[in-house]
Amino acid sequence: MRMNFRPLPLPLILAAALPCLSSSSLLALDEVPETAASAAAIEHFEKKIRPLLSARCYSCHSAKAKTVHGGLLLDSAAGIAKGGDSGPAISPKTPDESLLLTVLKYSDDDIQMPPKGKLPDDEIALLTDWVRRGAVFPKSDDAVMLMDDGIDFDEGRKFWSFQPANEQPLPDVRHKTWPAQRMDHFLLAAMEQNDLQPSPEAGKATLLRRLSFDLTGLPPAPEDVEAFLLDNRPDAYERQVDRLLQSPQFGERWARFWLDLARYTDKTASWLDSTGDAHLYRDWIVQAMNQDMPYDEFVKRQLATDMMPSTGPEDLPALGFLGLSPNYWKELKLPCEIIKVIVADEWEERVDAVTRTYLGLTVACARCHDHKFDPISTEDYYALAGIFASCRIAGRPTIEEELYEPVKEAKSKVEGLQKTLASLKKKKPVPTEKINELTQQIKIIEESTPYYNTPVATVMVEESLHVVRAGKRADEGSTLDYRPEPQDLNLFIRGNPNRLGDVVPRRFLTVLSPSSSSPQRFNNGSGRLELAEAITSDAASLTARVIVNRIWGRYFGQGLVTTPSNFGQLGARPSHPELLDDMAARFIKNGWSLKTLHREIVLSATYRQSSNPDAADMNVDPDNRLLSRMPRRRLDYEQWRDAMLLSSGQLDQTLGGPAVTLDDNNNHRRTLYATVHRRDMSNVLLSHDFPDPTSHSPMRQQTTTALQGLYALNGPLLSHQADALAARLISDCETDEARIDRAYHLLFSRPPTNRERQLGLAFLQDTGEPADGESAAGDQAADAWPKYAHVLLMSNEFAYVD
Structure with a gap:
């Protein structure tokens, strides 16, 4: 990664971060919820470890073995914990010294397993990693009801997620004027049962910033915030919701949510089958979201x-x-x-x-x-x-096959001519005239063949x-x-x-x-x-529950079911089961309309709450599962980068088209259109929690790392955007005070406080004496403004939404 080091004053960095350094924003973001972590570990065990143990070990070390060798059972959590005649199989405090790994690696001359030959290195590596991670082995009493002749499916159908979803009666609540949508009744009832009260409604500017990021992935324009603040009509907020739902950027924001699930990629390794015009799938998703398919x-x-x-x-x-x-x-x-x-x-x-x-x-x-x-x-x-x-x-091709037949013939001819060209270019001397002739033939074929450049979808x-x-x-x-x-x-x-x-x-x-x-x-x-x-028919209720829960999780930081891709026995149980059933049933009843679902969520009183935590509420519900406040959320990398580009005036909002690499400093397109390479992922995306495109990703796991901080300080993105933002502010406004106000409206959707304004003015005016005594004050100011803009861009407040 190329570093563009521009020293920034520490006091100004700290001052810019102060407004949002609350207890909520300082949570350790790399902490994964226990239910999600354990479910992921168990899923890995079931897919990778149990089949390996079954194939290599269970003939001698399971309850079904004719003779249990060494008194060791490896087919249950209890057996693993107990160990065998030679002692414990796993050493929790020193996993690498575990007897299981010692015998598998043939490190012990007395005991070597399997006795017929050492396991392949990749299998030993899998088991080693499993032991190092705690040798997770699910308890057998969590399993489904099994009969001697197989699974009892009738019993299995009684599980909550396999039951039909039905609309639920609204629960009684004491605070009857608070609910704005059906969902609010269920959430308020749970709050009241736990002696909690909803938080006050967020301020209008905060609410519009939250809404704009959630529906479009972009911050609101200062002019939109000002217009909303002046709009006193009873349906002013509802009008903003409808405006943003109809924005073309809605599809871009929610397409990225889907592409995580679909393990989308633009490119893969050159030795594998090509992904073709992969962007056609991404653009189709954007269009489907915008059209509310x-x-x-x-x-x-x-x-x-x-x-x-x-x-x-x-x-x-x-x-x-x-x-x-x-x-x-x-x-x-x-x-x-x-x-x-x-x-x-x-x-x-x-x-x-x-x-x-x-x-x-x-x-x-x-x-x-x-x-x-x-x-x-x-x-x-x-x-x-x-x-x-x-x-x-x-x-x-994305046209009828009969229309594409002439294109196939033309492309075959062009392919032959290109092979001839390649061989001619290797000759000495180079036959320039013949090369020019063939090049012209190729050009004529391409230009004269209708539909020649028709995109080819990967299907x-x-x-x-x-x-x-x-x-x-x-x-x-x-x-x-x-x-x-x-x-x-x-x-x-x-x-x-x-x-x-x-x-x-x-x-x-x-x-x-x-x-x-x-x-x-x-x-x-x-x-x-x-x-x-x-x-979508036999499994309609489950399918509806899953997608409703996924979208809910994107708004509130965690789903009603915190394991969004596991609604089975090992998955978490819903925090509000009646609410999930009610929303799923109505989602189907409303024609499976995603925009109707989005609209209900963002119009709810729950969504419109302030994110400021109450100390008493934090003690009762520290994880905010009851949603008595709106969670403060960190922006995804895509939102963070796009917000920078928009604020600096450089964002290219053209919809669709081929991907562009993030390494290109002139790439000003939305991050949705950045190249995703399955086998050679961008280092920038990797360091900012982008999901692995080799597999389905149910949710983003946010981390806070030193590398992210170094990127913000010295990376080319913030350096270039700080320059562009500074240039925009200097061009738009005549005084430093007006520029500071404009910067805060662009970046934070609010005016600066008096203290923030004074800090900014003090820094901009205190440029110090130049070493050579010759630099003009204008040059000093021009150098100060990018530094000031850089600090604002890397502040906590810019990276979070309240």
Whole structure:
């Protein structure tokens, strides 16, 4: 990272930060809620560790083993804790010295496990990391009701998240004039039961800044704040809500929320399949959000728009949810047994992304065995995996195929000419005349072919993948055989595609299907459309709960369910179950309208509360689960950067288009359009809590690190934006006092206090004597203003929303 060091005065840095150094803003942001942390650890165990233990250890060290060797059981938390004949398996205080790791690494001459041969290094590394992180092993008494012959699905359907969502009667409250929306009644009732009172309504300027960031990701213009302050109509706030909901920037703000879930990327490693015009998917999401596409339609188009007669080629970018899935390198010189495992891992990733995003369920944990906690069988997993095994990633133009046929021919000709060009350029001497002739031919073909530059979306096509041997012997490599007909997968014993069980027909999850019958087979091609329809019909209540909870979490810092992608047994229980059910039921009743949901939340009295904490309330509800105050929230990196660009007057608000790298100092587009590289992530994004695009990300985990502070002090972004902001202030206003006032209105949506104004004036006027005695006062002022602007941009108040 290139550093542009510009020394800033410490007293001014501290003074600029003082207005917002409250106890709320100084919370350790790298602390992850316990429920979220434990759920993530258990999910990792179920997906990575238990299958490994099952495959390598359970034949000798489980309750089902014919003989338990060494008295050691590794299939339960109790067994792990107890250890075996040789002592404890895990040493919590010195994990690297744990006996389990010693025997796995063959460090002990007396005991080496497994006795038939040392495990591969990557498997030992997984188990080592697990032990170092505390050897999390879920308690067996948390598991679902299991019968001798499998899962009791009728019992499983009784779990709260699998129940139908219904509108709930409004609870009685004492403070009857406070609720502004239905949701307020439920929240107020819970507050009153705990002797809490709602906080006063926030001031109008604070409220508009909060609303603008939440709905558009940008701060309000000073002129909009002034107009709102002067608007005394009873529906003045409601008018602001409707204005911002109709803003094109609404779609950009909420598209980024969705792209985290969809593990969006613009680029991937050069040796993997190209992501094509990936930005078409991102732009489709923006458009869908702005148009308030019904969420059930939104789901269907992302999974199967190509199978829907009501949609056309212009909707194909929606398939980027699956089309941009991570894919792994397949070295076809290797035996097909290895390639089959790689392909099976890709199918698992798609099952995981789809079920966690739309259903909030960790179905991929059932790849190797029945889910240990939720009513999801191994057959359920392979029923879904067969859907993704019956389609593959490909590129398709966003126009009708018949219109694109001439383009295919033209591109084939151009490709041939370019190969010839490449070979000619290597000759000595270089045949310049021939090169110019071929270059002109290419130009003519490109310009004369209609639709030549039609974007090609990365989509799914109906072809099943089969891995077969390239020859008769295993050492002759592998071939990927794509076939037009769909396939049902065999159950893979312990997740191994080279050990096959019974064939499992493609279908939906048993627990979410009507209880009166077995799940119906999917017969329409791969089954993608039938899957999407099941998600929004059979599983409608769960699907609605999940998306309502996700959006709620973005407004209030945490969801009603604090594990937004796990609504199973290991997930958190809702803090307000009746409220979640009521909102989910009405979300469906209102035509799955996301904007209606947003509108209800931001019009609520709960949302409009002040964020100033009351000491007594903090003692009763320190985590603010009852929402007796609005949480103060730190801006995402995207909001923070965009707010800088907007305040300095440099933000390019053009919608859509290809991504632009953040390393380009002339990139003034919204951060939504910054290049996301799956295998070579931008260091700036990495250091500012951007999610890993290789996997589904249920929520941002905010951290506070020294590197972030150094970036704010010395990074090129703040340096350049401070210069631009200073230039704007000097151009807009004639006096330093007016410039300071303007800066505060631009950055904080408020005027400075007298103390803040005096601090700023004192710094700007106290430039000191130049060393050579020749620099003009104007030059000194021009140097002082960027420093002053830099301090304001890196202040806490600019990075938080109240």
